Amino acid sequence: MFGSRPFGHVSTVLSQTQSYLLIYPDPSQALLLGVISLGPLALSLRAVRRRRIISDNPTSKTAGVFIGFVELAGIAQTSAPLICPLSNTACVYYSWSVEEAWQRVTIEKYTENGKEKTREKVETGWSTVGGGQASIPFYLADELGSVLVRPDKAELTTAATFFSECSASDLLYYSKGPARAITDSTGQRRFSERAIPLDASLYVAGHARERDDMVAPEIAYDPDAPLFIISVKPKQRVLRGLTTQLWAWGLTGLLLAASVWNTTTLWLPVILYASAFMLFWAWTAFNSLNGLRARVQQSAAVVDIQLKRRASLIPNLVEAVKGAKAHEANVLQMLATLQKTDGEAAGTSALRIIAGAYPALLSDLTFEQLRNEMVATEHRLALARNHYTEIASFFNYRVQSFPDKFVCRWLQGIMPVPLGTARVGGDPDVSPSQGNTLCGTDLDVDTGSEEPQYLLLREGTVYGPYTRNNIESMKRDDRLLPEDLVKADGSGEWALCRDQFRELFASPSGSTVGAAHSSRPAPASVSLKVPMFGAFASIAKFERTPFTSGQIAAGAVIAMVIGITIAIWAGVTGSAAGTIVPKTPGEAKDHVPPRIPEASLPPPVTVEPLTTPPSVLYKVDPEYSDEARKAKYSGTVLLSVVVNTLGQAEEISVVKGLGMGLDENAIEAIEKWRFIPAVKNGVLVKAHAQIEVNFRLL
Amino acid sequence: MVYIIIIAAIPIIWGITTYNALLRLRRNVLNSWAQIDVQLKRRHDLIPNLVNTVKGYASHEASTFAAVATARTHAMSAGGPAESIDAEKGLTSAVGRLLALAEAYPQLRASSSFLELQTQLADTENRIALKRETYNDAVTSFNTRIQTFPAVLIASSQGFVEQALFSAEAAERVLPEVRF
Numbered sequence: 086m087f088g089s090r091p092f093g094h095v096s097t098v099l100s101q102t103q104s105y106l107l108i109y110p111d112p113s114q115a116l117l118l119g120v121i122s123l124g125p126l127a128l129s130l131r132a133v134r135r136r137r138i139i140s141d142n143p144t145s146k147t148a149g150v151f152i153g154f155v156e157l158a159g160i161a162q163t164s165a166p167l168i169c170p171l172s173n174t175a176c177v178y179y180s181w182s183v184e185e186a187w188q189r190v191t192i193e194k195y196t197e198n199g200k201e202k203t204r205e206k207v208e209t210g211w212s213t214v215g216g217g218q219a220s221i222p223f224y225l226a227d228e229l230g231s232v233l234v235r236p237d238k239a240e241l242t243t244a245a246t247f248f249s250e251c252s253a254s255d256l257l258y259y260s261k262g263p264a265r266a267i268t269d270s271t272g273q274r275r276f277s278e279r280a281i282p283l284d285a286s287l288y289v290a291g292h293a294r295e296r297d298d299m300v301a302p303e304i305a306y307d308p309d310a311p312l313f314i315i316s317v318k319p320k321q322r323v324l325r326g327l328t329t330q331l332w333a334w335g336l337t338g339l340l341l342a343a344s345v346w347n348t349t350t351l352w353l354p355v356i357l358y359a360s361a362f363m364l365f366w367a368w369t370a371f372n373s374l375n376g377l378r379a380r381v382q383q384s385a386a387v388v389d390i391q392l393k394r395r396a397s398l399i400p401n402l403v404e405a406v407k408g409a410k411a412h413e414a415n416v417l418q419m420l421a422t423l424q425k426t427d428g429e430a431a432g433t434s435a436l437r438i439i440a441g442a443y444p445a446l447l448s449d450l451t452f453e454q455l456r457n458e459m460v461a462t463e464h465r466l467a468l469a470r471n472h473y474t475e476i477a478s479f480f481n482y483r484v485q486s487f488p489d490k491f492v493c494r495w496l497q498g499i500m501p502v503p504l505g506t507a508r509v510g511g512d513p514d515v516s517p518s519q520g521n522t523l524c525g526t527d528l529d530v531d532t533g534s535e536e537p538q539y540l541l542l543r544e545g546t547v548y549g550p551y552t553r554n555n556i557e558s559m560k561r562d563d564r565l566l567p568e569d570l571v572k573a574d575g576s577g578e579w580a581l582c583r584d585q586f587r588e589l590f591a592s593p594s595g596s597t598v599g600a601a602h603s604s605r606p607a608p609a610s611v612s613l614k615v616p617m618f619g620a621f622a623s624i625a626k627f628e629r630t631p632f633t634s635g636q637i638a639a640g641a642v643i644a645m646v647i648g649i650t651i652a653i654w655a656g657v658t659g660s661a662a663g664t665i666v667p668k669t670p671g672e673a674k675d676h677v678p679p680r681i682p683e684a685s686l687p688p689p690v691t692v693e694p695l696t697t698p699p700s701v702l703y704k705v706d707p708e709y710s711d712e713a714r715k716a717k718y719s720g721t722v723l724l725s726v727v728v729n730t731l732g733q734a735e736e737i738s739v740v741k742g743l744g745m746g747l748d749e750n751a752i753e754a755i756e757k758w759r760f761i762p763a764v765k766n767g768v769l770v771k772a773h774a775q776i777e778v779n780f781r782l783l
Numbered sequence: 784m785v786y787i788i789i790i791a792a793i794p795i796i797w798g799i800t801t802y803n804a805l806l807r808l809r810r811n812v813l814n815s816w817a818q819i820d821v822q823l824k825r826r827h828d829l830i831p832n833l834v835n836t837v838k839g840y841a842s843h844e845a846s847t848f849a850a851v852a853t854a855r856t857h858a859m860s861a862g863g864p865a866e867s868i869d870a871e872k873g874l875t876s877a878v879g880r881l882l883a884l885a886e887a888y889p890q891l892r893a894s895s896s897f898l899e900l901q902t903q904l905a906d907t908e909n910r911i912a913l914k915r916e917t918y919n920d921a922v923t924s925f926n927t928r929i930q931t932f933p934a935v936l937i938a939s940s941q942g943f944v945e946q947a948l949f950s951a952e953a954a955e956r957v958l959p960e961v962r963f
Contacts, residue, residue, distance in 0.1 A: 152916035153923065295917060300909045309808075309924055372931045379927040386919045386948040394912050397875050458905060 118341060119357065125338030126362060129331050130369045136327035137373045138311050139290055141483065142380070143475035144320065148229040149468030150302045151387045154310060154380065156290040158320065159227035161281055167219055171247040171261060171278040177223040178236055178243065181278035182216035183262045187269040211275065214263050225289055225304070229464075233296065234289055234315065236281075238306035242316035242323070244285065247278035281317060288323060290314045311376070335362065370492045374483065381480050384473040391466040398459055542570040542579055560589045699728040699763040699772050707754035707778055710746030714782070718743065722751040722778045729771050732760045740775065751778040801934050805943050808925040812946050815918040822914050823871075826907045830855050830878060833900045840891040841884050851877040878904070915949050922946045 142156045150157070166175040186209065193206045224231040251257050253272040262274050281287065292310035293302040306313050316323050342358040484493045539556055541548045543566070551559070559565040567583030567590050583590045713719075723741040726734040734755050742748040755776060763772035834848055854870070854877040861867035882901065884891070891897055926945050929938035 151920075152913065153920040295913050300906055300913060302913070368932055375930045376927050379923045379930070382926075382948055383919055383923040386950055387916060389950045390912055390915045390919070393915075394908065397872065397908065458908070 118344065122338040122341035122358060123361065125334040125341065126365065129334035129338060130365050132327050132331040132334060133366065134369050134373055135312055136324060136331065139320065140324055141377045141479060143472060143479065145472055146229045146468055147225060147227050147232045148464055149472060150232050150293050152293055152295065152302060153383055155293050157225055157232070158288050159225040161223050161283060161285050161287050162226045162231065163221065163223040163283065166283045167221055169246055169278055169280050171276055174246060175283040176280040177283060178220040178241060179278060179280035180218035180243065183214050184211040184275045185214045185267050186211050186271045186273040187267055188271050189269045212267060214267060225287060233303040235303060235305040236315055239291065239313045239315045241281065242318055243279040243281055244317045246280045246282065247276065250275045285317050288316045288318065288320050367492050370489055374489065374492065377480055377483065381477050384476050388466065388469045388473055391462060391469050395462045395466060398462055540572050556586065557589065699760045699774050701758060701760055705754050705757040707750045707780065709780065710750055713745040713747050713780065716745065717782055718745055719781050722748055724751060724755060724776045724778060726755060726774055726776055727771055728760045728762055728774050730762050732762050734758060734760065743780065747780050754778060798937060801937060802941060805928060805934065805938060808928055809943060811921040812925050815914065815921045819911065819914045819918055822907060822911045827855060827859055829900060829903055829907065833881065836894065836897050836900060837881055837884055837891060840888045844884055847880055847884060851881055919948050922948050
């Protein structure tokens with residue numbers, strides 16, 4: 086179709102170097118085969134894209150499913166499963182088929198040496214004579230809950246549940262197969278069945294949407310979703326399968342491209358194919374990184390939604406309690422001290438203590454409902470934060486790893502999401518240094534630091550890393566609380582700040598703090614919390630770079646067109662020189678991204694709080710007895726009490742008494758005291774306490 | 784000649800297809816934003832029913848009813864997201880006070896209509912959260928698509944700009960203080 090060698094005149098000009106030139110067949114044939122080899126190349130890149138999507142997304146829990154693309158691992162469950170026809174096991178999907186063997190003898194005519202001869206030809210094969218499939222929606226359950234999955238139009242990877250070859254004398258032959266034989270049947274049938282059995286552990290990746298029948302998400306086919314997979318293999322095996330596909334198709338395409346040439350000219354098609362692969366891979370990687378960046382932003386927004394939800398629940402809680410027990414002053418005091426309990430979500434700790442002190446509230450349906458909502462919201466908030474941390478840290482890792490680093494550098498619009506690297510004490514709206522630099526070597530500055538780095542943990546979110554100076558300046562600004570957990574980057578143990586940085590917390594700091602020490606009011610902690618997470622949101626919006634994506638993309642197109650033109654021109658004229666065999670681009674090794682080890686992240690809500698001893702909520706001064714007053718006697722009575730789960734003192738006994746009726750008055754006073762009961766393993770328990778009651782004459 | 788026409792037609796066809804796809808995604812974004820408003824409105828509409836149910840048993844708690852009515856009017860007429868957040872918070876607070884009345888009126892607590900309304904209110908809150916997630920998902924799909932090469936080449940020239948995700952205001956990020 087190109088006529089005869091349109092560039093022929095060029096090659097005659099260069100004919101004196103013909104010994105170095107390579108002889109090519111007709112350019113049109115070369116082009117055709119080149120184009121055909123793009124087919125496997127496209128399939129290979131499709132596998133690349135799917136592999137990246139799956140490995141970029143962290144696996145969520147069913148309780149943390151949000152509307153969007155999610156990956157889950159769990160067990161298939163349903164109350165009314167299907168029964169597989171061949172294996173009679175309970176399942177949620179089955180697909181079975183019956184094949185019958187046939188054999189045909191045909192007479193074939195052929196010519197040999199001008200004479201017509203006949204011979205027998207035997208053909209065999211299997212043809213399908215029966216089969217079927219069925220599926221039902223099922224629940225994917227893990228330890229936190231379950232979510233509905235609708236498997237229609239999903240890509241299923243099933244388990245083989247039945248396989249048998251039998252002859253006509255077997256029971257199976259006619260019981261599960263058709264009564265009539267096909268033509269030329271040999272009397273052999275093959276029954277096979279594949280299914281997703283009940284209670285099989287599955288890996289599901291797909292789009293979650295709202296259900297029609299209730300206020301909950303479900304996973305179903307969505308035409309805009311990048312993929313919808315239900316597999317009995319775990320995530321790692323799915324990834325490995327995709328890697329195999331990627332390489333298989335890539336090499337197939339390479340062989341197709343190379344087959345055009347004779348063996349001495351192998352390097353040119355390899356160059357062409359490899360450059361085409363690299364260019365199209367860069368395109369795939371660019372789109373994939375874009376999609377990942379958008380999902381990171383979406384993940385941050387999911388956290389925001391849950392924060393809003395929680396913000397709207399707490400006023401309800403407050404009103405309910407006020408309404409119920411508004412006349413009791415100590416309730417208000419109790420609520421006022423419930424700002425933080427070590428390691429627990431503050432909302433649920435408030436609920437627990439109120440419920441413990443006022444069991445009558447437990448039967449109140451309003452309170453019951455609020456409690457359920459609160460627990461569910463705190464749960465979801467923690468799960469959403471975990472998801473954001475994981476996906477953002479993986480994004481950071483991606484843009485710094487080879488070869489994505491080059492795509493990133495080349496297409497400057499993509500920047501990593503900083504994880505808690507907000508400058509301490511700085512304006513939260515000013516993005517930290519990472520936000521302003523291009524992705525690339527500038528970002529490697531942090532990792533080489535010799536100074537010990539610390540990570541801080543508060544309410545399930547990890548911030549940092551910070552240097553020692555950062556920590557000290559945060560303490561000076563009252564942004565660091567003694568109850569925050571700190572861990573040196575690289576070690577495995579979290580410790581309380583007040584233990585780790587004892588020297589910082591030992592002596593009260595200067596006069597400006599003063600009385601605020603006693604109760605550590607929330608505003609001090611708020612100022613640390615808001616800028617850091619606020620910084621996530623503002624940076625997650627991704628400042629625009631000097632070049633718009635459109636300009637970058639246009640540049641990429643031009644580069645590609647130029648590259649392909651040069652390649653084709655080089656091929657046709659044979660003016661390429663040298664024996665460069667480019668390395669095929671390799672996939673980055675499967676580094677485990679620098680995840681915060683799960684052991685050091687407290688699980689949501691189910692975290693075991695430290696055992697807190699009982700503390701005094703309010704006390705009543707004891708009365709002096711007349712005897713002691715006349716004698717001007719003063720001193721301290723030491724009493725041992727058991728604080729029960731209602732916050733009252735029981736079993737009051739005197740350890741060291743003063744006599745003169747003071748002991749009895751002390752006991753009387755203690756009976757009026759109210760305590761916050763001890764908490765152990767998340768449960769209110771009775772605890773011993775020793776109390777000193779001072780008698781002092783004014 | 785024919786080949787040239789065919790080759791030239793490919794980008795045109797691609798352009799039309801992509802433009803339609805972007806239109807569809809943007810329409811999804813606007814639809815899902817409207818859905819959130821529908822749910823908020825549903826919440827506003829549930830409240831008079833709730834007030835009437837409680838009035839049947841606790842008619843003398845006039846101040847509470849008045850507070851709820853004011854808060855509701857305020858919430859429905861709020862202009863702009865910042866105002867509406869405070870207004871919705873005020874409404875939630877007033878409704879909470881109303882629900883707390885049930886503590887003192889056991890017949891009210893046991894009445895099925897009251898329980899049903901309570902459940903519906905809680906349901907609406909969950910629905911609102913889900914609709915917000917749906918909106919965010921629509922925005923993410925749209926934003927991703929306009930950044931994808933090669934759609935990015937025509938997106939900004941055709942007026943498809945990046946949409947904003949739903950986010951909490953700074954005031955809602957902090958743990959709400961229990962204050963009296």
